[in-house]
Amino acid sequence: QVQLQESGPxxxxxxxxxxxxxxxxxxxxxxxxxxxxxxxxxxxxxLEWIGRLYTSESKAYNPSLNSRVTMSVDTSxxxxxxxxxxxxxxxxxxxxCARALVGSGSMPLEYWGQGTLVTVSS
Amino acid sequence: xxxxTQPRSLSGSPGQSVAxxxxxxxxxxxxxSYVSWYxxxxxxxxxxxxxxxxxxxxxxxxRFFGSKSGSTASLTISGLQAEDEADYYCFSYAGTxxxxxxxxxxxxxx
Numbered sequence: 001q002v003q004l005q006e007s008g009p010x011x012x013x014x015x016x017x018x019x020x021x022x023x024x025x026x027x028x029x030x031x032x033x034x035x036x037x038x039x040x041x042x043x044x045x046x047l048e049w050i051g052r053l054y055t056s057e058s059k060a061y062n063p064s065l066n067s068r069v070t071m072s073v074d075t076s077x078x079x080x081x082x083x084x085x086x087x088x089x090x091x092x093x094x095x096x097c098a099r100a101l102v103g104s105g106s107m108p109l110e111y112w113g114q115g116t117l118v119t120v121s122s
Numbered sequence: 123x124x125x126x127t128q129p130r131s132l133s134g135s136p137g138q139s140v141a142x143x144x145x146x147x148x149x150x151x152x153x154x155s156y157v158s159w160y161x162x163x164x165x166x167x168x169x170x171x172x173x174x175x176x177x178x179x180x181x182x183x184x185r186f187f188g189s190k191s192g193s194t195a196s197l198t199i200s201g202l203q204a205e206d207e208a209d210y211y212c213f214s215y216a217g218t219x220x221x222x223x224x225x226x227x228x229x230x231x232x
Contacts, residue, residue, distance in 0.1 A: 108173035
């Protein structure tokens with residue numbers, strides 16, 4: 001069974017960099033068959049797509065966050081990473097990683113982690 | 123890139139049918155048949171219910187039906203059940219390798 005687990009600091013100071021890790025188990029992260037996504041959700045609000053990584057060379061980001069976001073992968077550790085710099089209180093949210101199967105334009109997000117809450121506060 | 127427009131809330135009685143709309147533009151919903159739908163119960167991660175407008179993943183009941191007309195996609199739930207009470211989000215390809223969620227709809231089963 002595929003499992004995704006987000007981890008990282010729960011508290012980040014304003015203007016600093018938010019760094020999260022998504023650890024994948026139950027399947028190979030390097031099969032080339034999947035997109036790895038980050039999505040966030042502020043408390044009581046809707047979902048926001050942050051970005052998608054296919055390979056280290058193939059990434060796509062939400063235009064509204066593009067200048068602050070970096071996604072990367074370490075296939076040897078089965079981990080996908082998210083970095084969001086210059087954070088403000090508006091970046092406070094539950095952050096999810098999710099896997100989508102390559103081959104559908106909908107990019108169906110089949111598997112999700114349970115999410116991790118990141119609070120931006122001094 | 124703006125969020126797709128969904129009704130903030132809908133309600134229905136058990137056994138009834140409800141349709142949740144998701145309105146975008148020709149740059150997203152209207153331009154591609156790449157819409158998916160997610161169900162989210164409180165405190166839980168979202169669950170994929172529909173993809174490619176009208177395809178159901180295995181395990182999703184056939185009470186859930188997806189469709190699209192022009193720039194509006196819809197998720198119809200027939201034979202409403204108590205466990206269908208949740209938030210629902212549409213998700214569409216928006217061109218140039220970007221995707222966008224709808225604002226979400228809170229479905230209440232009366």
